[in-house]
Amino acid sequence: MLNILLVDDDIEFSDVICHIVEFLGHNIQTATSLKEAHQWFENNSFDHVLLDFMLPDGSGLHLLDHLKMIGQSPKVTLISGHPSVKGILANMCEPNVTHLLKPLQREDLELVLNGPKKTVKKAKKNAITHHFDTLIGESEAMQKLYTMIERVAKTQANVMLVGESGAGKEVVAQAIHNASQCEGPLVASNCGALSKELIGSELFGHEKGAFTGAIARKEGVFEQANDGTLFLDEITEMPIGMQPNLLRVLETKKVTRVGGNREIPTNCRVISATNRSLIDLAQNNILREDIYFRLAVFPIDIPPLRERKDDIPLLAKVFLEQLNDENGTAFSWRSEQLKELQTYEWPGNVRELRHAIHRAFIMSDPQTSDVALPDNLESPFSRVNNQTQENQVSAGQTIEEVEKELIHATLDKVQGNKTLAAQMLGISTKTLYNRLNAYGGIGEYK
Amino acid sequence: MTLPKQTKPLNELVHDARAPLNRISMNAELIKLVLENDMPVEKALAALDKIIVNCQACSDSLQLISDSK
16 A cells, blocks of 8 residues: 655646546655645655646646655655656656646556556466476476476586577576576577687687787687686587687686786686487597586487477467567467377477467457467478478488388378379389288278 | 537647546446446446546647637
């Protein structure tokens, strides 16, 4: 409940405002002039002043000066019938002063007195927990992830995040940073986005004049992340020639800027991330072994979305809520739509889900609250990925197995039309039948 | 009835015309409150009476503006 003073010379107008403000649960007093308002402030204090701009004995702005003089600082809402007053207030830069334009509406009064309606929205948002302020999901896979984040956050260990593209590696890095409660910032750098020439400067900084174009001294990300967290995304894309420099910093916890000769101590946790598997790293000599052991003191596998489909409705609700907040809309999911989202495999993971929801949001009719999900959720990338994954050949397969897979894939493509399939395969229809019989019969392609 | 010619500046005349409009608007808001919250109907009737009176006042003010040209 607020104590409010209404200063307005229109008694009938004030009378109605009093009814409405009292209904909103506040105490209200009235003054019809600056003089009366001054008298109220002699022995009282108010939380909020609703102040008419033009009063019989001066401008409402004079009351603002008076309040400063007597050392009172209630919130003030100037009420005027002229939009130009808003511009005057903007120039005053008074944080406590707002403006309402007559004719007033009840919602305007509620907004200035009670603030934005947070309660309902917050209750909705709070229903979905943001673990470590960032992560969404209650599935078993995510619970395991949360446990790992909690454990590693208590230490200073470097973490390597391994997960498919779009699985949320940067979000997990943010979660570890949040859980660590360290003093410094989270600084992110993408090793794959930097040229071979610039990566040293980006990571370790440079001195003025170190190279052409180095017009000023620059701190590297290791220095920027001091007492905090350094997130090195796509670590496996770092040129192998730069890796010894990185190793030295990780071992000594000191950086030397490019062109400099002074060692600067650094104190930050390094979280690195890659979308390659650990086996790939080891087999293909992508990351030096010594660097791997420094970076991956605590490796964390981030589960792909298809392994935690129970989380899809939660994620979908949160993404839609964000879009509603940004655009002032009120779209909502139907339960069958959430089930439909769960049926798809999401090869692009959470990023693809978010993109699909955004696309559907744009396509939705603002006259309704229904989201217009497309008939086919697949993105062009997921289609290509699916095809390449399905047609993958790996060492250890026999020629017969590969041939059988190829024939079946071709038949699937042409809906079982054997003449067409034979043409595509460059064999006769008879040969195709013979091969199918040799693999155990025509079966589903009859 | 012919109203006497006014000598007030235009911005003051507009201000005078806005005052009843503001009262009308707030009384309408009050009526909404009464209806939405099952409050005594007398309050709504009183507010409606005020709206009618202020409509007349607004009309008079607009006439003054017209006459002042």
